[in-house]
Amino acid sequence: MSLIGKFATVGTATLGSRLFGFAREMLMAAAVGTGPVADAFNAAFRFPNTFRRLFAEGAFNSAFVPLFAKEIEANGMEGAKRFSEEVFGVLFTVLMALTILMELSMPFIVRTVIAPGFVEDAVKFDNTVRLATIMFPYLACMSLAAMMGGMLNSLHRYFAAAIAPVFLNIILIGVLGFAWWKSYDPLQVGYALSWGVMAAGFVQLAIVWIAVRNAGIKIGFRRPRMTGNVKRLLVLALPAAITGGITQINLLINTNIASGKEGVISSLAYADRIYQLPLGVVGIAVATVLLPELARALRGGHQVEAANLQNRSVEFVMFLTLPAAAALLVMAEPIVRFLYERGNFSASATGTVAEILGIYGLGLPAFVLIKAFIPGFFAREDTRTPMIFAAISVIVNVSMALTLFPSYGGPGIATAEITAGWVNAALLFGMLLWRGHWKIDIPLLTRIPRLLFAAGVMAIAIHYALAYLAFELSSASSIVVRAGTLVTLVLASMVLYFGLAFLTGGANLGMVKRGLKRRQAKTESQVDPTEAP
Structure with a gap:
């Protein structure tokens, strides 16, 4: 399968998750708006979600995958099974201890880490503690699921791990539908959603567990022991977790800061949901596929193939990300109005969320590029350098957020986030160039400016x-008129952008497809016989 085909496999599954996520957020916005319950739920969910990104997706998709792939090549499937059981035993034990500790410490954690600004509101603080306590076991389920997802990715079985997150949104949509049927008040909705999150964790874990068994690996429980392989994993995982979850670290810090003003946490969360669509579909797909592919190419000494993988990946993500960024920048308000403005979500909330979303659009290319650059380090088992750069970006984010938040609120925090993202992306790219690990080719240098031109004209x-269609997109029009107008505008914009991109030479479909083809003659001997066709 071509690299672009693998991107499409993961991207399609992620797109499904994001679309269901939109439906979930639309229902949630109508049910709880940007009020105190929305702030409490989003703050409480941010905590286990941050740990999931740090220690699950961040650590295992960057540290576990290269080691698991190396074990397959060195000792076959039996060695990989033994390694995975060693890791599973340690991970399961640590997660159980962490979950118990966090559950007992939740009031202190909410007071000091998650939302110190809620302390003055006793009801809001108590609800946040209770909701976080209900949802925290989600972390344990998703960490184990991430490990198994890494195993599946190493075996080139991408779909199950990519589709599993869809079920979080499906379950929460079902919860919101039931709450609407039963006429729940906002607080009852918040508690119902929290129980739904915990249930979704078990469902997602079951999906990847079954997929791993179907791939031919049955994981048994081993007494936790610090073997050489486990120690090596931990050495790589800690910096990898920090690096891979840098966006979540910044979001957790920003949630802490944003708790000082009513409605800011939920406004950031609603904007984040929209901007996660292009980031998830493009960025996560590239990061998920590129790491194991790059690791195998480097392990086999195929430096030319590795360089081609990196350049074509950047070319691909910019081709799809630049128009998305331009669209979010100029049409954030009609998007937010159409998706959220109903029920308890007011017109003033639309203005705030739209302003934040437009700022996020400026940072979208940076966050996608980070996901394309980091595999260049992780595939070489260098997790320390990206960690240092991640720490620098955290310092930039915190200092700017503390400076801008008192005057600008949510938009100030969003500005801090995207600035930190661009700093991180620039540092990663500069180091890859300096070390000679990134070979820029002429097609990449000539296509990026042309893609920027096409995106600019589209914007x-x-x-x-938007000025011509102001009435059709306003809240005075029916939802059918707004939907039709918005869809037509998006489709026309896509035609304009892609037409300009191909006409100016910023994109060439045939060349991209040929460039992204895996060089079967060079890598066929490395592919495990259990790989899905």
Whole structure:
């Protein structure tokens, strides 16, 4: 399968998750708006979600995958099974201890880490503690699921791990539908959603567990022991967790800061949901596929193939990300109005969330590029350098957020986030160049400016179209008119952008497909016989 085909496999599954996520957020916005319950739920969910990104997705998709792939090549499937059982025993034990500790410490954690600004509101603080306590076991389920997802990715079985997150949104949509049927008040909705999150964790774990068994690996429980393989994993995992979850670290810090003003946490969460669509579909797909592919190429000494993988990946993500960033920048308000403005979600909330979303659009290319650059370090088992750069970006984010938040609120925090993202992306790229680990080719250098031109023209066209279609996109129009107008505008913008991209030479479909083909002659001997066709 071509690299672009693998991107499409993961991207399609992620797109499904994000679309269901939109439906979930639309229902949630109508049910709880940006009020105290929404702030409490989003703050409480942020905590286990941050740990999931740090110690699950961040650590295992960057540290576990290269080691698991190495074990397959060195000792076959039996060695990989033994390694995975060693890791599972330690991980399961640590997660159980961590969950118990966090559950007992939740009031202190909410007071000091999650939302210190809630302390003055006793009801809001108590609800946040209770909701976080209900949801925290989700972390244990997702950490184990991430390990198994890493195993599946190493075996080139991408779909199950990518599709599993869809079930979180499906379950929560079902919860919101039931709450609407039973006429729940906002607080009852918040508690119902929390129980739904915990249930979704078990469902997602079951999906990847079954997929791993179907791939031919049955994991048994071993007494936790610090073997050489486990020690090596931990050495790589800690910095990898920090690096891979840098966005979540910044979000957790920003949630802490944002708790000082009513409605800011939920406004950031609603904007984040929209901007996660292009980031998830493009960025996560590339990061998930590129790491194992790059690790195998480097392990086999195929330096030319590795360079081609990196350049074509950046070319691919910029081709899809630049128009998304331009669209979020200029048409954030009609998007937010259509998706959220109903029920308890007011017109003033639309303005705030739209402003934050437009700022996020400026940072979208940076966060996608980070996901394309980091595999260049992790595939070489260097997790320390990206960790240092991640720490620098955290310092930038915190200092800017503390400076801007008192005057600008949520938009100030969003500005801090995207600035930190661009700093991180620039540092990663500069180091890859300096070490000679990134070979820029002429097609990449010539296509990026042309893609920027196409995205810029599209943004200008959207700006004037919004002025012409102001009434059709306003809240005075029916939802059918707004939906039709918005869809037509998006489709016309896509035609304009892709037309310009191909006409100017910023994109060439045939060349991209040929460039992304895996060089079967060079790598066929490395592919495990259990790989899915």
